[in-house]
Amino acid sequence: MTVYRRASGWMVLALMVFCSSLAARDLNQDEALALRQQGVILPLEQLLQQAMARYPGSRLLEAELEKKHGQYAYEVELVTTEGVVREIKLDATTGVLLKDEEDD
Template structure:
């Protein structure tokens, strides 16, 4: 019985490590700058304008560039004039809206 528990525990650990490698990874400013200079992603300013235009008068709370499954996306968090926090995700390579939801 102990052997089965150890094998099961090992399998769970391997699965957990595999799944965590698929999770989104936030990129730092140096990585973002290099990708922008290489023409891989659009300028943050352009995508921020696009996100903020969805909710005129909103205030920016946070913006992050992340990579998940080989795709780059900007996740923008803002608060609307009504006090609602929105999470907007845009494809960093072409500006296409991926999601817009209340956070």
């Protein structure tokens, strides 16, 4: 019975590690700058302009660069002139819109 518990414990641990590796990771400003200088991602200013143009007059709340499944994306939160908070996700390498939804 002890061997079974130990084996199942290792399986649970391995599953936890695997699942945590699939989660998105926020990159810090130094990492973002290095990726921009290497030409891996587009300038934040360009993508912010694109996101803000979807809702003229909106105000920026937050912008984060994240990496998930090997893909870089900017997640932008803004508040529209109607007071609605929107979450916009753009592919950081191409600028393609990935998501635009109301944030709760």
